[in-house]
Amino acid sequence: MGYKITMSEIGPISLNETDPVKSILQNVSIILRTIKGSCPMYRGFGIDATLIDRPIPAAKVLLFSQIREAIEEYEPRVRVKSVDFDTQEEMQGVLSPIVEVEIVDES
Structure with a gap:
């Protein structure tokens, strides 16, 4: 089953989930x-902040790669299925990733 995670879905952090x-x-x-x-x-x-000043097409490619690598390294219980970007925010010069992951190990 896939789960989508967006940058706009920020909520309280539970330290003992x-x-x-x-x-x-x-x-x-x-x-x-x-x-x-x-x-x-x-x-x-985390994700490298030097992408901020890059042109959007170049930043998308680099951000896609960094997101995939960071999640694979620091949360091995999931597999990244896709990384898309919010087109509404992209029109304003903001890259807001929408990451779909699949849980491969819940333990």
């Missing part, structure tokens, strides 16, 4: 919202 699906989806959301280098002792975690 007991539902494994919610915990996994929350972890993916945190990966997407974290700027690489901003976590002490975990500098490789």
Whole structure:
């Protein structure tokens, strides 16, 4: 089953989430919202912020790759099925990824 995660779906973070699906989806959301280098002792975690100044077509390709790699590395219980971008926000010069993941291991 696929789950879509968007940047607009930010909610409260549960530090003791007991539902494994919610915990996994929350972890993916945190990966997407974290700027690489901003976590002490975990500098490789997140997405590279240097993409901000790139042209949209180039940034989309690089962001797609970074999202896939970051999720594969830091949340191995999911597989990235697709990465799309919100076209409404893209028209305003904002890249807002919509990531579809499939849970492969709920433990």
